Amino acid sequence: DAGITQSPRHKVTETGTPVTLRCHQTENHRYMYWYRQDPGHGLRLIHYSYGVKDTDKGEVSDGYSVSRSKTEDFLLTLESATSSQTSVYFCASSRDRDLHHSPLHFGNGTRLTVT
Amino acid sequence: AQSVAQPEDQVNVAEGNPLTVKCTYSVSGNPYLFWYVQYPNRGLQFLLKYITGDNLVKGSYGFEAEFNKSQTSFHLKKPSALVSDSALYFCAVRVPYNQGGKLIFGQGTELSVKP
Numbered sequence: 755d756a757g758i759t760q761s762p763r764h765k766v767t768e769t770g771t772p773v774t775l776r777c778h779q780t781e782n783h784r785y786m787y788w789y790r791q792d793p794g795h796g797l798r799l800i801h802y803s804y805g806v807k808d809t810d811k812g813e814v815s816d817g818y819s820v821s822r823s824k825t826e827d828f829l830l831t832l833e834s835a836t837s838s839q840t841s842v843y844f845c846a847s848s849r850d851r852d853l854h855h856s857p858l859h860f861g862n863g864t865r866l867t868v869t
Numbered sequence: 870a871q872s873v874a875q876p877e878d879q880v881n882v883a884e885g886n887p888l889t890v891k892c893t894y895s896v897s898g899n900p901y902l903f904w905y906v907q908y909p910n911r912g913l914q915f916l917l918k919y920i921t922g923d924n925l926v927k928g929s930y931g932f933e934a935e936f937n938k939s940q941t942s943f944h945l946k947k948p949s950a951l952v953s954d955s956a957l958y959f960c961a962v963r964v965p966y967n968q969g970g971k972l973i974f975g976q977g978t979e980l981s982v983k984p
Contacts, residue, residue, distance in 0.1 A: 758912070787971075796875075796959060796974040797913070812971070844912055851970060857903070858972065860912030 757781055758861035760845050766867045773832040775864050777845030785848045786828040787858070788812075788820060790841040797844065803828055804851065835868045842866070871896045873962045875975035882950045882982050890945040890978045892960030901963035902943040903972065904934055908956045916958075919943060930954070950982045 757780035767773050777786065785804055789797040789812075799812030801820040809820050817839060819831045832839055843864045850856035873894045882888045894900055901920055905913040917928025924936045934945045945958060960975040 794976055796976040798974075799971055802971065846912070857915035857918070858905075858913070860914070862910065862912050 758845055758847055758859060760843075760861040760864050762864060763862070764865045766869060767835050768869055769836060770834050773835050773866065775830040775832075775843055775845075775866070777828045777830070777861060779826055779828075779845075779847045779859075781847065781849070781859070782825060783847035783849050783859070784825070785851060786822065787846040787848075788818075788828070788830045789844045789846065790814065790839075791844060791863070792841050800830065800843075832866075835866075837868050840866060840868045871962060871964045871968070871973055873960050873973055873975040875958075875960055875978045877978050878976075879979045879981065882980070884952050884982055884984050885949050888945075888947050888950040888954070888980065888982070890958050890960075890980060892943045892945065892975060894941050894943060894960070894962045896962050896964075898965050900936075900941075900943075902934075902936065903961040903963070904928065904932070904943075904945050905959045905961060905974075906930075906956050907959065907977075913959060916945070950980075952982050952984055955980055955982045 759778045761776045787802040788800040791797050798814045800818050803809045803822040821829045845861040846858040848856045903918045904916040907913045917926050919926045919936045927933045932947050957977050957979050959977050961972045
């Protein structure tokens with residue numbers, strides 16, 4: 755395993771509050787990703803990073819921001835949480851950009867509930 | 870547009886029987902296809918991939934998948950199911966590099982293997 759740790763594992767927060775989810779990997783992987791998992795939608799990419807301070811948007815990036823100040827850490831911030839952001843969030847990493855040579859390694863997820 | 874579909878939300882199989890989890894895809898260019906498995910309260914784990922070559926791909930835990938270009942399918946199979954195979958299975962396709970090179974996941978199929 756790539757040794758990906760997500761924190762917290764569970765969080766309940768109120769609408770309108772900012773929330774930060776943390777992802778830490780110990781494999782020195784260059785590429786990191788944040789996904790959300792929702793029933794009927796599978797996994798959808800929120801943001802990804804291709805190096806320190808280099809990030810880009812995925813398909814469902816509205817309402818989210820990310821930061822990567824170190825290779826091992828990738829933070830996801832919900833600027834003002836909404837009920838539609840209730841979901842399970844997964845962080846993943848890969849050694850290479852070529853995902854057919856370097857499969858994704860996933861953390862165990864963070865279950866976020868926005869009330 | 871690139872997409873992947875898993876037509877069955879749930880598949881039920883008796884232990885010892887063969888299993889099939891279906892996946893169809895739509896992608897421009899050569900398809901790079903993947904299967905991932907998710908056990909309860911865990912992140913996704915890579916099972917197998919098709920890049921090129923033999924249409925029958927073998928992966929972890931005795932699983933295999935058959936690529937069929939004419940039917941644009943990539944069905945996951947196992948000759949003899951185990952109760953421990955019960956999990957959520959995701960098919961994924963890699964988007965071409967000029968569109969980001971990321972993975973698009975299907976909505977997932979829950980496999981239940983009964984003793």
